[in-house]
Amino acid sequence: MQPLAEDEIELVLVMVDAAAAVVAPEDREDLFDDFAEDMRESGLVPGAESVDVDESDAALVDGHVFLGIGLTVLGQIAYRVLAVATDIAINRGLRDAVGYARGLFASADGDAEPDGAGTPGTPGAPAAPGRDAAGDPPVTRAVPTVGEIAALVLAAEGNTLPPQVDPAAIEEIVREQLRALAEAEPRGPGDSAPA
């Protein structure tokens, strides 16, 4: 995992915040400030790298204990979603991942312009795993659905995520994070004033 640039860090934090509000509210309440502070300091997702274990450690129990989806897992997924979305955006000639995410939700909703308050109306429809490619996408090629992005994330991060996080959970997390990304302030190489 490479250290992220400042604006990317903020995007990842926004995505983690949004996803945590849905899947990990206690962690978000207790830990998000520490998580954000740590991430801004180091540029890496805190907790993603496994730390050395001393052989003579007296552990509570042998083996791994899964306490639920935490901020680190959400951070790892957000990192990958941002990378995938940025790649797709660049391939399509869009400026950055935010632009792509907006296009994704706008096209799925059929709205002409993305609504800052989120996607009202049909919460289930935008991310349906079905093949309903958008009515009027900003680009002529078919837009990858959230499901497909989730599959890409799973393929890239599958080994580093805990096995208890199933593909359905990943898809839900990815959807929330893309939604948050769509609502974020777009930043690109030409932007001079970060929000």
Add this chain to the structure above:
Amino acid sequence: MGPATPRPREAADRTFDTARLRRLRGLNRALRVLWVAALAPLLLFNVPLVVIAATDGTADPWEWAAIGIGGVLLPFAYVAIQVMQGWAAQSYRHRHDGVKRREVDWGDPRWEAVRASFEASGLDPRTIRALSVWDRTATLVTRHVPRPTPGRLGRGSDWGVRNGGCLLGLGLVCGIVVAVLDELDVDPTDGTAFTVFLVVASAVVWPLAWRNGRAQASLNLGNPDNVVLIPMHWRPQLRDNPSFRVHLMHEIAHARHDDPGRRKLLDTCAGVGPFAVFVDSAAVVAMRLGDVVLMVLFAATLVSGIAGVRRAKRLIPLVQELRADTEACRDPEAVGHLSAFLRERQAEQPSHAKATRLAALTEATWRGPGARLVAPAALPAALFGLLILASAIAQWAGVVGSSG
């Protein structure tokens, strides 16, 4: 803590407390037995040396004294040096591995809720040192963090860790040079220059070694630093989930007894154990008996000695866990919480250790650990000790001839 408890509850509490104390005594006894089993080969290191010296016919008491002292100092020095090198390496790694471990300030509002949860169990949080670390795969652990010697000795120790590879290489080169010179019949140790060098070097090195050894022993054995490493993602659970209180108590028990520090000692002692068994068996092999009998006795000595050491090495950490479980569970409710937790983990990832701990927690009469737990290590070690001592005494008393 509330209205007066009814009598049956008081009686039940007393029964629980008595059983728990009896259990702790049993576990501490078991640990002592296991440690003797683990250290037996080192403790008996003297015996073959004395037997060989006696049967060689040297009656010089000074030589005897030297052998006796040497037989005690040698294993002690080996273990001390190995352990201190391990401490130096671990201390260096802890300070320089770049992992951000933050000291938990119990006064910090972010840890307030965990501290309150802790105090509700009746313990002062300031008695334990805790470090928080971001690590998704980590569990709550207690770690023995070796302290470096303050000042130049400590810095020298760090230098030694950094350049350990070079020092080993240098030693290798010196060894080859000495061997080559030996082949060429050149003896550099002849002559006063070498003696002077030896005296001066000793006068410089020995006091430093003594000072460093004493400092390290008092810093890391006498008052060891055992910290509880709390992964950050455990904090919400420690804060909100009262059943997690017992987990913290379990780690505190480990810290109080210096369990991680003892495990480091155990690693070194058990590591050299098989070699010491082999050396000790010279006491048996020196007897003048029939070849077949000698082979059988030799094999029995080796097998029992090595089995005793290896099993003790495996069992001591397990008994430490049982003791920590017993200390952590101060009432039947805590037993329930810990058993539920272990049961869930056992279902996910079965292991012998979890099964033993679960059985110990849930057994109906909550008796002590019993000989069943300790016997696999104690019996072979006892046989080993018996063989060594009996052989030595037999040769001493002249009952059996000795081939020295």
